[in-house]
Amino acid sequence: MSMPASLMGFGIFKLLQRHLKFPFTPVENVFLQSVACGMAIMPLGCGFVGVIPAMNYLLRPDELGPLLLSVSQLIIWSLGLCYFGVVFAVPLRRQVIIRERLKFPSGFSTAVLISVLHGQVRPSMSNKTLDASQGGFASLVPRHEPEPPEEVDDAPDGQERGEYAEQQKADWAANMRILLLSFCLSGIFTVCTYFFPVLRNLPVFGTVAAQTWLWTLNPSLAYVGQGIIMGAETTLHMTLGAIVGWGLLSPLAKSRGWAPGPVDDWEHGSKGWIVWVSLAIMLVDAVVSLGYIALRPVLGPKLNDLWRRYWPDGIKSLLRHHPHQYTAVPSQSDEDVEESSRGHSQSPENLHDQIRIDAPPDQRIGNKIVVVGLVASILLCIFTIRFVFGRLVPIYATSVAVFMALILSIMGVRALGETDLNPVSGISKLAQLFFALIIPQSNKASVLINLIAGAVSEAGALQAGDLMQDLKTGHLLGAAPKAQFWGQVIGATAGAIVSALLYRLYTLVYTIPGDLFQVPTAYVWIFTARLVTGQGLPPMATEWAAGAGILFAIMTMGRTIYAGKSWRPWIPGGIAVAVGMYNVPSFTLARAIGGLLAWYWARIRKQSSTPLIILASGFILGEGFLSIVNLIMQGFSIPHF
16 A cells, blocks of 8 residues: 555645645655555454454364354454554564665655655666665655755756756656546446446356356456556566466366365355465475574575585575565666666675664654554454454464464565565464464364464564554655654554444445455365364365475575575465466466566566556556445445346
8 A cells, every 4th residue: 555645645735735834755755655654554464354354164063163243343343353463563663674774666666756756766777776775764755855856956957946846846747647548447447337237257268167167357447557567577487376276276176076066156166276376385485484584584694505515506696686675666677777786785794784874863763663563463452353253262382373473483484575565464373383382282262262363463563564664665765654654553443443333334334255356265264274273175185285385485495595596576476376276267367468468568668667667556556436326336236147
């Protein structure tokens, strides 16, 4: 939500500018998107797309389910989960942003977008923005700027300041037109899908492929927009997962009798069978990547010696692409990336000796707030889970889950800072695996406890990573970390309450699981819980899952070691492949279209990514807002065509 929130906030306050007592500067925009992100992350962070549907609809009677929670219980559960990850991100900030200066690509890209919108940085200034990503506090935009953005004398050579200011205004107007047009197109299409539901599942590969094997296309413009932001590498890896899962494994499992039921049956069909293969891929990807991040500071020299001895090329690549050396944002040209990499390749010792510029002391979060806030948020989480689930979940299990979430958050934040991928899915699965070892399988609530433990771990890692992206944006633009922190707390509080209410509204209006909301993530959660608690797998799922796990363990290690090689994107990423495998193809294909569009725009056309980001944001916002209209029409039982 960071880029769409920044765009929306800028557009709204630009329209209200003449009525405002104070200017709406990049700093205010940072605060706005911090609150918006803190709120928008709550549906995922509080489990309303995975854990809660799994409890409500997928728990069997022998697993103490289905477990229906009231609105008040959902709100209390959400408030218990929404704070400790936000607070724990604060002490991590100085290490990963100030000392190591990890890039956090999404936070950096948001800072560039805000700067462009406010007229501070031109989209073509790739070298300057890359330098800023590694700089100190407020290095992208001067922190004390006496003139309004239009007066900044950064016009290109040969162009007068007034002429350049007019060009800036024209560019801003063009960007706003793109945003409004894409918003309207996506919104109109969203409303049309209500009256013509077939638009969400177009049989582009034929009727048999659509009805029997679920190969359809959902031409959602929001999906296209998400694919633009995700990029070609991730979306094409997802497409590979869809091809392998739904084009090869699903027919194979059906024909061999391993999944004899209908393809779309989670229990007996190939839809449920291939989930186990995707789970194995996801687990090994998380274990290998997070293990590498965790062990590298301790075993780094020893690993280097081993690579020198047994794999010289591997160690050269590892040393050449040290974790303190940053990658470029996708919109930059290859020449800019190579030049910048040569200019900024530094040894760890030099980086350690450099002066780190931070916000003034009065703008930082105090240690007292961190200590008190962390203790209070942990106690709140333990108390609320006890209040909602009673004696079904032991207090010691909740306590261990919270502290495990804090440890896993460190690895998640580091992975996010280096790769822009927060592997919360893998983190939650690791937590589920750990709790299977400490909770006896004889306990009837073992599956429920497993779900809750994973949810707590995912919430902590997700919130800590989300806040760190925002703190990176604020660090580059001169925003006070203290204000961002309280903004996140405000957004998290509102998001926890609103998410619970909206979840209850959606579950009352729509059939869940159903054609529109298939809740695949909920099935992944419940299947993982049953797997690790010893409930077995379908026929031949063990062999195929083990083979896929071994294959992707090797691939993930290769992607980790050869992080800077030009051919690295050709090695499939485990998380992306797994997501494409356990979701139906219609979830993936439109995103792949968006990823290819982003690749064409940046690599072939060599254009600035700003207009494309604005287009994608308009697509996402249009469907997001107008889907509320669809919800209202569904509630009033307005007929479909």
